[in-house]
Amino acid sequence: MESLDSLLDPRYPDVRIECSMARAEYALHAATVALAEQLAAIHETLVEARAFPEVFLGPCILSTPDAVAFAERAAVADLAVRLGLAEQTVRAQAEQVRVLLLCAPRVWRAFRDGDVPGPNAKVVADLMATLPESAWLPFEDAILEAAAELAPARFRDRARSARERVQPREATELHRLKAQERRVWVDHDVDGMSWLTAYLPSAVAQRAMARIDGAATSLICASDETRTLAQLRADVAGDLLAGVLGSAAPHVGVTVGVMVPVMTLLGRSEQPATLEGYGPIDAATARELAGHAPSFIRILTDPITGTILDVDRSTYRVPADLKRWLEMRDRTCTFGGCGRRARDCDIDHSVAWADGGTTSASNLSHVCRSHHRLKHNSLWKVEHRPEGITWTSPTGAKTAPNPAPF
Ligand SMILES: [Zn+2]
Structure with missing residues (x-):
């Protein structure tokens, strides 16, 4: 009773601070254990789905050679919906457990015990996945202690240099493999802005992406084309920015839709419009795009019901x-x-x-x-x-x- 009183006593701020810091430490440890448990449960769900595909598939598909792969995909989608995660995240988390169990079991155990922070466990799994089997044990030996002790940013550097020491492959070979992962994507920010790893108004970013996409899609139709669509997008974007125009980046007419409430277009309302692929944009930008820009399709909506009034029927x-x-x-x-x-x-x-x-x-x-x-x-x-x-x-x-x- 007396100790509780002393915590509340304004004369002992140091005790209260010590106490709240201990609470934070305890909560972080519990959160790490909980994260490891979430990952383990995802991994185990997918193992079960592969073993018992009939839970996810109808009888016609069950007898096909792809049944196991389809059951796994259905289970990934199911988990993504239940957890509110992207399917890619679910797959990545399951893969993280698979890699740690197989290649770094001591790191996995320490993570489950809450002794290795979640971000460090992820770094180990990501780097481990790039190493051949002969390097697994030396890499785990090299990073095991640091994984428990270092903060994520410092650990990442330490782990990267440990990987360089243990990986037996040639640098050129590694570059060739990495280059296969080249791609282009847009991240949407707020207030009508987006990142194409250039911070741009969303209308510009969407149009740029549509142009890259259009050119990449037309290139992939060639019978001798071996690059993936993602690789083609990266090559087209690189060529366009580097000024290497020509056959690699054919010009393709692109359009992006902008849906504007009628009253906004007439300037009588500031109700936001919708830019295709992005979401709400401010009324002034929408008026400008709908009024002048030739590569935007104007779609008008009713101010009360929001239903479509006109879809630019001229084209x-x-x-x-x-x-x-x-x-x-x-x-x-x-x-x-x-x-x-x-x-x-x-x-x-x-x-x-x-x-x-x-x-x-x-x-x-x-x-x-x-x-x-x-x-x-x-x-x-x-x-x-x-x-x-x-x-x-x-x-x-x-x-x-x-x-x-x-
Ligand atoms: Zn989809």
Whole structure:
């Protein structure tokens, strides 16, 4: 009783500070143990899904050679929805456990005990994955103590130099392997700005990305092309910026949609507009894009109901209008959390044409190639509801509805 009083006593701030610091240390330790437990559970779920694919697949797919891979994909999507994580993150976390268990079991144990911080465990797994089997033990020996003792930024440097010492491969070979991972992407910031690792107004970044994409997509059609779409995007962007124009970066006309409420366009309202692939942008920028910029498709919306009034019919026939409208409605693949842009997706009949599904907005949705295959090859289901499109997993988890931005 007396000790509790002494904590609250204003004469002993040092005791209170010591106490709150100890609380923070204790909480961090508990959080590390909890993170390791989350990763272990994800890894074990995928091991189970591979062993028992029938939980995730219908009988037709179960007998195919790809059953195990499809069951794993369905389980990854299921976990992503339940945990509110990107599928890539779920896969990366499962892979982290697999690598640590196989290549650095002592680091894994220390991580599970809360003695190696989560970021350090991730660095070990990332670097370990780049090493051949002969280097696993020497690398773990070299970093084991530091992983428990050093803060993440310092540990990363230490681990990188340890990796250089133990890795037997030639630097040129390593560069060749790394170069295969080249790619281009846009990260969206707030207030109408985006990073294309240049901080740009989102309208500029979206248009630049659309141009890179258009050129890369036209190049990949060549029969002798062996590069992936991601590699082509990186090569096109590099060529454009370095001024090496020509066959590597054909000029492709690109358009980006901007959806503007009528009253905003008329200057009578400051209600924000929607830039395709980004989201809300301010009224003044929207007016400028909708009024003058030739490469933006203007889509007007009703100020009260938000429904589409006009889709610039001068350049697009009806089927193209519907496609454009669906692109604006869906913006991305409609699977919860998938960021693949609608224009890179397939338009899928949610209820198959053969099963009586119609070709209409209420039965069509954008689905990326990966989630399209997931839908057709596993027990995942798609539903159109007033609040947006929802996916339901084989085990009953639902994605949050993906409402239209208008
Ligand atoms: Zn998708």
